[in-house]
Amino acid sequence: MSSPKYMMVTVASCEMSFLDDALRHLGSLCEELKAQAGAATTRYGIMATGEHTGQLVLFQTYAEMNGIDKAFAVYQSSAAYKAIISSGSVVVTFRNILKIDDLGLKNPSTDVPAYGVITRWGCPDLMLDEMRAEAHNFEDNGAMILRYCTILTGPAAGRRLLIAGYPSMDAIQNTYEALRGSAGYNALLQKFDLDWRNIMRVTG
Secondary structure (H helix, E strand, O other), X not given: OOOOOEEEEEEEEEXXXXXXXXXXXHHHHHHHHHHHOOOXXXXXXXXXXXXOOOOEEEEEEEOOOHHHHXXXXXXXXXXXXXXXXXXOOEEEEEXXXXXXXXXXXXXXOOOOOOEEEEEEEEOOOOOHHHHHHHHHHHHXXXXXXXXXXXXXOOOOOOOEEEEEEEOOHHHHHHHXXXXXXXXXXXXXXXXXXXXXXXXXXXXX
């Protein structure tokens, strides 16, 4: 299967009393997005660090931009989505659309990771070749999936987002120890305006 080219990410605050119900409804919604909107992948969970700690996050990817249009049509008809919104316990914080560039992971996993690390930075040049050269540091140390994105909407439009899924905290630690020892990665850091890195707990 070819790598998806577009992503939509939604972050929403959720009252603790409704959290389990919200996650259950998100699971149903994701199945609808795959079946009716053609979502290539979906992942959802809870932000574990940063200013959005405790908030829900939903990622969905598509082969074409029109998949995102179909996703909004699913929202209109979905009983699961209506249950989330009508609860009064969930409020969308932001929703953005991103373009994905394939970093060429050799063996991306379809299993659900335990954690995701989301890093955002600014750089005028995508530096795709340089990023691809560093992808092995992630995969060799346990990263299950890697998405390199350019944000297309919202106040952070134009900035880059790197999303990596991991099976454990140990895999995260091993990856960043390897990156610290990489001359190529350290050279990239000198060109990046890195302003945000946070961890999410993936639940589905």
